[in-house]
Amino acid sequence: MRESVRRMVCLRRVWGVFAPFLLAALCACGSRGCGREPAAEGQKSSLPKEIAYVGRFDLGDSARFAWSGSTIRVRFEGASSIAVRLKVASPGYGFNPPELAYAIRVDDRPKAALAVNPGEARYELAHGLDPSTPHEIALTREAEAFAGIDALLAVELPEGGRFLPVPPRRHRLEVVGDSISAGYGILGANAQCRFSFATERASITYGALLGQALDADVTIVAWSGKGMLRNFDGTTEDTMPELFERTLPTEPTSTWKFGSPADAVIVNLGTNDWFGGGGRPLEIRAFEDTYVRFLHRVREVHPRAFVFVVSSPMLEDQMTPSGPGTASELSRKSLQRVVERRRAEGETRIEFVDLEPQGPNVGCDSHPNAESHRRMAARLEPSLRAQLDR
Numbered sequence: 009m010r011e012s013v014r015r016m017v018c019l020r021r022v023w024g025v026f027a028p029f030l031l032a033a034l035c036a037c038g039s040r041g042c043g044r045e046p047a048a049e050g051q052k053s054s055l056p057k058e059i060a061y062v063g064r065f066d067l068g069d070s071a072r073f074a075w076s077g078s079t080i081r082v083r084f085e086g087a088s089s090i091a092v093r094l095k096v097a098s099p100g101y102g103f104n105p106p107e108l109a110y111a112i113r114v115d116d117r118p119k120a121a122l123a124v125n126p127g128e129a130r131y132e133l134a135h136g137l138d139p140s141t142p143h144e145i146a147l148t149r150e151a152e153a154f155a156g157i158d159a160l161l162a163v164e165l166p167e168g169g170r171f172l173p174v175p176p177r178r179h180r181l182e183v184v185g186d187s188i189s190a191g192y193g194i195l196g197a198n199a200q201c202r203f204s205f206a207t208e209r210a211s212i213t214y215g216a217l218l219g220q221a222l223d224a225d226v227t228i229v230a231w232s233g234k235g236m237l238r239n240f241d242g243t244t245e246d247t248m249p250e251l252f253e254r255t256l257p258t259e260p261t262s263t264w265k266f267g268s269p270a271d272a273v274i275v276n277l278g279t280n281d282w283f284g285g286g287g288r289p290l291e292i293r294a295f296e297d298t299y300v301r302f303l304h305r306v307r308e309v310h311p312r313a314f315v316f317v318v319s320s321p322m323l324e325d326q327m328t329p330s331g332p333g334t335a336s337e338l339s340r341k342s343l344q345r346v347v348e349r350r351r352a353e354g355e356t357r358i359e360f361v362d363l364e365p366q367g368p369n370v371g372c373d374s375h376p377n378a379e380s381h382r383r384m385a386a387r388l389e390p391s392l393r394a395q396l397d398r
Contacts, residue, residue, distance in 0.1 A: 054162055058083065060174035062225045064255045064264055070095070071160040074256050076152040076190045077210035077228040080160055085142040087169025089135035092147065097156025098126035099205075108155070111211040113146040119211060122147070128161065142172055148211045152190040153231045153257040155205075179224035179396055180268060182310065183215035184252060185276035187232030188322065193372030194381060201372040214384035215274065221389055222396060227270070231257060233284075236277045236302065237295040240284035248277055249302045266309040272392055273306055273313045278343065279320040282335045292342055299346045307355065314395040315358045317347050321366040321376055321384060336365065361391055 055071060063078035065071045071080070074097075084090060096108060110122040114134045122131060137143050149158060165171070183189050191213040193203065201207060210216065210228060219226035233240040234248045256262040277299075281290055299317075306315055323335040340362060347360040363384055371377035376384065 055160065056082075056163060056171040058171040058173050059163065060176075060225075063227045064229070066255050066262060072157050072256060073149065073159075074153050074155070074157045074258060075228060076150075076230050077148055077213070077216060077226060079146055079148045079225075080163075081144065081146050081174045082163055083142060083144045083172040083174045084165055084169055085172060086139050087165045088137045088139045089132060089166060090137075090143075090145055090169075091130055091132045091164040093128065093130050093161040093164070094124060095128040095159040095161055096124045096126050097158055099151070099155040108205060109150050111146075111148040111150060111209070113148075115143055130164070139168070144174065150191075150208065150210050151205070152187075152192075152208065152210070153251075157256055157258060177219075177223050177225045179222055179272070180227070180270045181215070181219055181222065181224040181392075182227045182270040182273045182313075183213075183230065183276065184248060184273065184306075185215075185228075185230040186234050186248070186280055187230070188279065188320065188376055189213060189215055189228055189230035189274075189276050190232055191381070192232050193370075193375035194378055196371030196373075196375070196377060199370045199372070199374045203372060207372045212378055212381060214381045214388065217382065217385035218274075218389060218392060221385065222392060224271070224396075229257075233280055234277075235280035235284060237281050237291070237298045238285055240280040242285045242288065249298065249305070252302070252305070269310045270313045271396055272316065273310050274316045274318060274388065275303070275306070276318045276320070278339050279322050282320075282323060282339050292338070296342055296346050296349070299343075300349050303346070303350050303355070303358070313357070314392075315355075316361050316388065316391060317343050317358065318361045318388070319343060319363050321363045321380060322374065324365040324367075357395075359391060359395075361388060363387055 060081040061067070061071060062081060063073060064075050065073045065078065082090065108124050108126070110124060111119045112122050112133050113119050122133070124131065133145050133147060134143070191208045191210045193201070193207050194209050194212060195207045213228070215226050215228050218224065229252055231248070231251060234246070234251065236248060238244050239247060251257050253264060254260070254262050255264045281295055303315060306313070319340050323339055344360050347358055350358050364387065366376045366380040369377050369380035369383070
């Protein structure tokens with residue numbers, strides 16, 4: 009195991025379950041910037057029924073959410089500005105002060121970063137807009153699950169503004185994974201940097217890039233250090249098959265209803281099963297049995313989806329105590345057997361996609377960097393397009 013991977017092991021042991029939230033020190037929004045402001049008078053404040061929630065949200069008086077890439081889409085007209093009131097969780101885990109962020113997209117402009125702070129505050133998302141033209145805002149959480157539960161409390165337009173229905177995207181895509189899919193270390197300069205909120209960004213992961221390319225709403229269900237059979241630290245509680253069932257990943261009683269089936273599901277799990285366990289060999293048959301059962305569950309809740317089982321770009325040529333050969337070789341063959349078992353059971357809408365090793369394209373703790381995520385998306389896009397365009 010490479011030295012950078014040893015550093016990753018140490019980091020995960022320190023934080024238990026490792027997962028990031030993200031940076032954004034600057035918020036570019038027009039000529040004067042935007043961000044936290046006191047509440048303004050004369051503005052209507054509510055959660056309008058026209059909001060499109062992309063991802064898993066617990067809806068009530070507020071909209072609570074915690075998974076990576078959770079996105080709020082709002083369309084409106086008759087207003088030159090828009091603001092939201094957010095309640096942001098304090099992630100704890102010794103990060104003080106945390107630097108957290110959201111990504112903002114205004115119409116077709118490049119994404120901007122919105123810096124947020126733990127607690128409740130009002131944030132302006134855009135100003136100086138043409139009120140005679142409809143506008144669409146997308147606000148995306150960059151942090152993953154362990155950063156805590158955030159809440160959208162209100163969306164505010166000036167007097168005269170009105171909300172419009174948000175046009176649906178062409179497809180729905182769900183990504184189930186671990187730190188790779190959450191964007192851990194994606195902005196890191198090299199493998200030597202440690203985890204920080206400033207180096208994770210869900211909005212530029214391979215899943216988000218596929219959503220942009222395929223006109224798809226993307227739900228990311230990912231948590232660093234989690235596995236299929238066992239987590240990186242060797243525990244077998246709160247593995248991804250369990251977390252997959254939750255609306256709010258840190259609340260065991262929060263159950264997701266699976267009301268909007270996906271057109272395609274990408275399952276990118278196994279890195280922590282093979283790397284983890286405190287050096288103990290992976291029980292490969294048990295891993296495969298668990299994987300097959302999970303794919304049954306995916307089919308149950310996403311009846312029309314094409315399922316893509318993908319290999320890990322992180323395993324590469326490391327040796328493993330789980331058998332003769334490298335972790336990359338063993339895991340690839342294992343995933344191929346899983347897919348073959350499902351096909352033998354009659355599953356026809358499933359495919360194994362072998363992602364190329366990330367090589368030198370690494371960020372913090374040897375995780376895929378932005379270039380590696382672009383390559384992952386490019387590798388997956390033809391397979392998804394071939395199925396979705398049928």
